Every structure is written in C-alpha cells, then in structure tokens.
Amino acid sequence: MLEQISIADFQPHLNETFSIRFTPEATHPAQLTQVTPWSHGSDKYRQPFTLELETDLKGQYYLQGMFVLVHPEHGDLELFMVPIGPGGNGMRYEVVFS
Numbered sequence: 001m002l003e004q005i006s007i008a009d010f011q012p013h014l015n016e017t018f019s020i021r022f023t024p025e026a027t028h029p030a031q032l033t034q035v036t037p038w039s040h041g042s043d044k045y046r047q048p049f050t051l052e053l054e055t056d057l058k059g060q061y062y063l064q065g066m067f068v069l070v071h072p073e074h075g076d077l078e079l080f081m082v083p084i085g086p087g088g089n090g091m092r093y094e095v096v097f098s
Contacts, residue, residue, distance in 0.1 A: 002077065005097060007049040009074065010035045020055060020081070020093070021068035030055045030069075030093070038098075051095040054087040061091040069095070 013032055021027045034052035053069075055061075064082040071077050081093040 001074070002079075002097075005074065005077070006046050007035060007037055007097075009071070010049075010051060013072065016072075018053065018072075019070040020053065021070065021076075022062045028055045028057060031089070033087070033092070046097070048096070048098040050097070052084070052092055053081075053095070054092045055090045057091040058086075058089075 010032065014035055015031060015033070017029050017031050019027050020030045030053040032051060033054050034050070036050045036052075038048040038050070061083045062081075065080070066078055067081050069077045069079050069081075079095050081095050084092050084094045086092065
C-alpha cells in the first residue's frame, strides 16, 4: 500500500486535519502544514517528499516511531514519524517518503 502513495495523495489535503494514532488509547488531531517535494530523487519509483503535521500535543510528545496516520482516502497508514519541535499549536512531526 505505501509503495503506491505519492505526493499527489497529500497535496489536496494541505491545511486539513488528519488523526494520528500514537497508541491504541491515544489519537490526536494533526494539521497537515507542509507537503514538500525533494529537488532530487529517482524517476524509477516516485518523487521523494516530506510531510509536516502539527498536533495539539503541548508539553508532551511521542518519540520517533511507527504511528498510524488516518488518511481520508487511503485509510490507516502506518508511518515512521519524527518529532521536529513545537509549532504554534503543538508538537510537529515529519514523515519522509523516499
């Protein structure tokens, strides 16, 4: 499933709110704040890109790891997410598709 995901699956959803399931008991809203194509990459697979999501987590955050992003068309996507620092509303997470 993930091998079929491309930047086009996220660009129309910029600034929309997704959900991230960090644990079975902890799901938080997350706004898709950036969808950034890389300037280089392989034409054989897909253009690499990065997502940035800002959660409502203030004063706490989850360490990097595999978490579930709920996508409006593709459903549950298990992705590796890295906390990259606080934003205006909460902790920001980065996801890289290479």
